[in-house]
Amino acid sequence: MKTKDMSYSEAIRDAISLKMHEDEDVFMLGEDIGVYGGAFGVSRGLIEEFGPKRIRNTPISESGIAGAAVGSALTGMRPILELQFSDFITIATDQIINQAAKIRYMYGGKGKVPMVLRTPSGSGTGAAAQHSQSLEVWMAHIPGLKVVQPSSSYDAKGLLISAIEDDNPVIFYEHKLLYGMKEPVPEELYRIPLGKAAIKREGTDVTVIATSIMVHKALEAAKQLEREGIEIEVIDPRTLVPLDEETIIASVSKTSRVVIVHEAVKRAGFGAEIASVIVESDAFDFLDAPIERLGGKAVPIPYNPELEKHAVPQVSDIINAVKRTLQRGEEV
Amino acid sequence: MARTKQKAQSLLESEIKVAPITTFSVLSPEGKVVNEDEVPNLSDEQLQELMKRMVFTRVWDQRATGLARQGRLGFYAPVAGQEGTMIGSQYALDKEDFILPGYRDIPQLHFHGYPMYQAFLWSRGHQHGGQIPEGVNVLLPQIIIGAQYVQASGVAMALKKRNTKNIVITYTGDGGSSQGDFYEAMNFAGVYKLPVVFVVQNNRYAISTPVTKQTAASSLAQKGLAAGIPSIQVDGMDVLAVYQAVSKAKERAAAGEGPTLIEALNYRIGPHSMSGDDPTRYRTKEEPTEWEQKEPLTRFRKYLEGKKLWTEEMETGVIEEAKKTVADEIKKADQYPKMKMVDLIDSMYETTPPHLEEQKAEYAD
Numbered sequence: 001m002k003t004k005d006m007s008y009s010e011a012i013r014d015a016i017s018l019k020m021h022e023d024e025d026v027f028m029l030g031e032d033i034g035v036y037g038g039a040f041g042v043s044r045g046l047i048e049e050f051g052p053k054r055i056r057n058t059p060i061s062e063s064g065i066a067g068a069a070v071g072s073a074l075t076g077m078r079p080i081l082e083l084q085f086s087d088f089i090t091i092a093t094d095q096i097i098n099q100a101a102k103i104r105y106m107y108g109g110k111g112k113v114p115m116v117l118r119t120p121s122g123s124g125t126g127a128a129a130q131h132s133q134s135l136e137v138w139m140a141h142i143p144g145l146k147v148v149q150p151s152s153s154y155d156a157k158g159l160l161i162s163a164i165e166d167d168n169p170v171i172f173y174e175h176k177l178l179y180g181m182k183e184p185v186p187e188e189l190y191r192i193p194l195g196k197a198a199i200k201r202e203g204t205d206v207t208v209i210a211t212s213i214m215v216h217k218a219l220e221a222a223k224q225l226e227r228e229g230i231e232i233e234v235i236d237p238r239t240l241v242p243l244d245e246e247t248i249i250a251s252v253s254k255t256s257r258v259v260i261v262h263e264a265v266k267r268a269g270f271g272a273e274i275a276s277v278i279v280e281s282d283a284f285d286f287l288d289a290p291i292e293r294l295g296g297k298a299v300p301i302p303y304n305p306e307l308e309k310h311a312v313p314q315v316s317d318i319i320n321a322v323k324r325t326l327q328r329g330e331e332v
Numbered sequence: 333m334a335r336t337k338q339k340a341q342s343l344l345e346s347e348i349k350v351a352p353i354t355t356f357s358v359l360s361p362e363g364k365v366v367n368e369d370e371v372p373n374l375s376d377e378q379l380q381e382l383m384k385r386m387v388f389t390r391v392w393d394q395r396a397t398g399l400a401r402q403g404r405l406g407f408y409a410p411v412a413g414q415e416g417t418m419i420g421s422q423y424a425l426d427k428e429d430f431i432l433p434g435y436r437d438i439p440q441l442h443f444h445g446y447p448m449y450q451a452f453l454w455s456r457g458h459q460h461g462g463q464i465p466e467g468v469n470v471l472l473p474q475i476i477i478g479a480q481y482v483q484a485s486g487v488a489m490a491l492k493k494r495n496t497k498n499i500v501i502t503y504t505g506d507g508g509s510s511q512g513d514f515y516e517a518m519n520f521a522g523v524y525k526l527p528v529v530f531v532v533q534n535n536r537y538a539i540s541t542p543v544t545k546q547t548a549a550s551s552l553a554q555k556g557l558a559a560g561i562p563s564i565q566v567d568g569m570d571v572l573a574v575y576q577a578v579s580k581a582k583e584r585a586a587a588g589e590g591p592t593l594i595e596a597l598n599y600r601i602g603p604h605s606m607s608g609d610d611p612t613r614y615r616t617k618e619e620p621t622e623w624e625q626k627e628p629l630t631r632f633r634k635y636l637e638g639k640k641l642w643t644e645e646m647e648t649g650v651i652e653e654a655k656k657t658v659a660d661e662i663k664k665a666d667q668y669p670k671m672k673m674v675d676l677i678d679s680m681y682e683t684t685p686p687h688l689e690e691q692k693a694e695y696a697d
Contacts, residue, residue: 027493053493059523064516067482068489074471075430075490094513098476099483106472108459109679144680167682195685242685 003184009042011153011185012118012174015160016043016080018189020050023078026164029056029065030082039084040120040179062088066095066117073115074103078164085131086121086173089138100169101144115170116163122175122213122263123308129300132308134212134264139171140240140273146170146194147240151215153183155238158192166194175212195242199251203231206257206322209248209274210234214261214313221318232259232322240270245277252283257325259292263312266295292321353551355597356577357567361626363634372576376641382423382571383636384650386415386629389439391654392448393602399452399662400606406456409436410602413569416628417533417596419443420574424582425501428469430487432480432502435473436533440503444470448657452665459671459679469498478504478511481530485517488526499527499585501578507538509552518559518593527585529578530556530593533568535600540614556593568596569628572635599623 006014020026027050028043034057037044047055058065062083069079083089089096100113123132140147146168150156156174163170200215201222210218215236222232233251237243252258258278260271271293278284278291294313302308360366374382393411400408411418414436422431422440431437431444438451445468454461454472462472471487474480484502491498508514509532521528532552536543549555556563562584566577574596581592601620603609611620624630636642673695677688684692 025493056489056524059516059519061516061520063513064482064485064520067479067513067517068486068520071432071483071486071488072490073486074483075487077486077490077493079486094476094479095482099479104681105459105676105679106462108461108463110463111472112682146681242687245686 001186001188001190003186005182006153006157006185007180007182008150008153008156008174009040009179011157012042012160013044013046014185015157015164017046017049019161019164020046020054022189025076026078026080027054027056028080028082029058029068031058031060031065031084033057033082038082040176042118042174042179043082062092063095066092067099069115069117070095070099070103070113073100073113073169074111078114080116080118080164083117083119085127086119086135087130087133089119089135096139096145096169096171097142101142104168105144112167113169114167116160116172117169118160118172118174120174120176120179122177123301123312124177124213126303126305126308127176128303132301134262134296136171136173136240137264137268137270137273140270144168145241147173148194148238149173149175149212149240150238151175151178151212151236153181153185155192155198155236157185158190159194159238161189162191162194165191170194173212177213192238194239195244196239197235197237197244197247199233199247200236201232201234203233203255205230205255206232206259206325207248207251207255208232208234208259208261208318208322210236211240211262211270214263217313217315218261218318220315221322224315224319225322230322230326237274243273243277245281248274248277249281249283252278253286256286256288258287259294259318259321259325261294261313261318261321263296265298266293267298269295271295289325292325294318294321353553353563353565355565355567356573357570358572358576359570359631359635361631363631363638365635370573370576372572372579374575376639379636379639380641380646382419382575383632383642385419385423385443386571386632387647387650388654388657389415389419390629391651392439392658395655395658397602397606404662405452405606407435408455408606409604410600410606411436411439413599413601413623413627414533414535415439416571416632417531417568417574417598420571421501421531421578421596424575424578426498428496428498429582430491430498430500431470432484432487432500433470433473434477434480434503434505434508435475436505437473437503441470441473444468446470448661449664449668452662453668456665458668459675460668478508478513480504481508481517482513482520484528484530485520485524485526488521488528489524491527497586499529499582501529501531503531503533505538506532506534506536506543506546506552507541508532509555510546515555515559518556518561518591521591522559522561525588525590527588528591529581529585530591531578532593532595533598534595535598537600537604537614539604539609542614551595553593553595561591561593563593563595565595565597568598569626569631571628571632599626601627
């Protein structure tokens, strides 16, 4: 496979472009996605490539955009809608939760909504309280949706292609801080199945389950811990729904120690679900220490850049959590 | 300062106005033609068909409210008083046009090809009610007020993409016109000139809230003007006026001229739904009687009788046919196999994921 260095945003654009060339029914809609190229430049060049009918630059109308996506998906199209910031999902949720997620069920399996809602989430860009949240767990709670959170360019492209081809509504959470990150990505079309976790680093001492930007922080922690002789295994679920429970359980059964880390507020965050999956499984018998769960503080994301960092887990927090799990349950 | 204040005051009085909206009608409540130029070009058989459908719908509604009282239906929203709008608007469509209904709009779906027994099953929450037959271009009745309006734009985009000349018609009520989705949809469809006909059936009450407490707007039609789309108010109890208005809006839409908003003035004779609503709590005793003078069946019957196109025998024939149809269809609904938990779970995703397979296993015996 021929590869090319691609940023996360280039990889996403490449996935959209490949699918739009292949399938006439795929189209995009969202605010400022035309000549402006989208709030984070992801759709730059697409309107020139595909024209304004397939790259629909919309009015500021989140419910309108989501409703149009649902209506067109239900009648044969494959819309990809972009919400400028994932915080704005609040003004589109009726169409996502009460409509998209329930249509297949209410239509007795004879209606489908093959839409992808792409949206940037997360803090770290100084965008303040209403443009920085990580709200993915809301969508993970709703039966009928699939929820994806890629942490790398390679994953973003392969997962987005699968999401576009999926016949269910998929919520695709991108992270703002990842858009610029580069890595070699195959130029051709490839798929990563929804519901398959990635072991981002193998290790034997502690399993660290991290999502989105926290995967990178966990890998950074791994480097530092390695110097102290601690080998952590880093697992990125990549999709929250469906969740690859098998990979998580297998890893925990091997290491017996777990740290779960996400940027979203810890309380009722997705980490609670992952922790429950572990303790409800046979892996419970292997646990040698309480599960450590790291997440954002229960505060709005501060505008002040220093305080902003303190609101979400950092590399040092992961290192400390890993060490805490190792100090517990040691055989004396 | 005083001058500026004075200027603002005179500006308010002279230039800032709410556009006056007049009501479009073809027949008077007495069934006389009041607008000769706008009498739609329909054959005698077509006129009779409109009447048959209205009578059929009235009987069906009476039967359905009875079934609901007996607990044999789930959710049911009575339609009496609104037949002029429901029947007239659907009759103006082609089979390939799409209907996005609200929960009261079952008659339009039925005459567009959606079987009645499935409507009964839908009312009971049976999934087969949601399995719309292939080639019947309707979506399920929307439960969330106004949500169908924004979806209409998407369906219209899909039609436009396929270069069809077909259109989308969507319905909401006076209460729905207060939702943000109502404006977002018209604005969205307006900007892309999408082939949508937005209908508001102003039946005067959103459950118990009268339209005067719903909005300060003197008409609901004027709400479309802000979105830049042609908007009209019609006498919704005048089936010919509704047919004519929808036909013109459909023509505009099909010609690529964009959406239209139609406010149809109606009166809901019955309760909001059969789920415990007692209209005497929010209506005066006289009110329904006043409205009955204008109701759509009486009016159109007089018009047809004047043209010697309608007789008592014809009316009785339709009533008997309707009673029989409803009885047959409810029987068919009753006989349909019951649902199972595993079927519900399997209808969640294209392929059932592992966590749901686990849940399914709990029901497998």
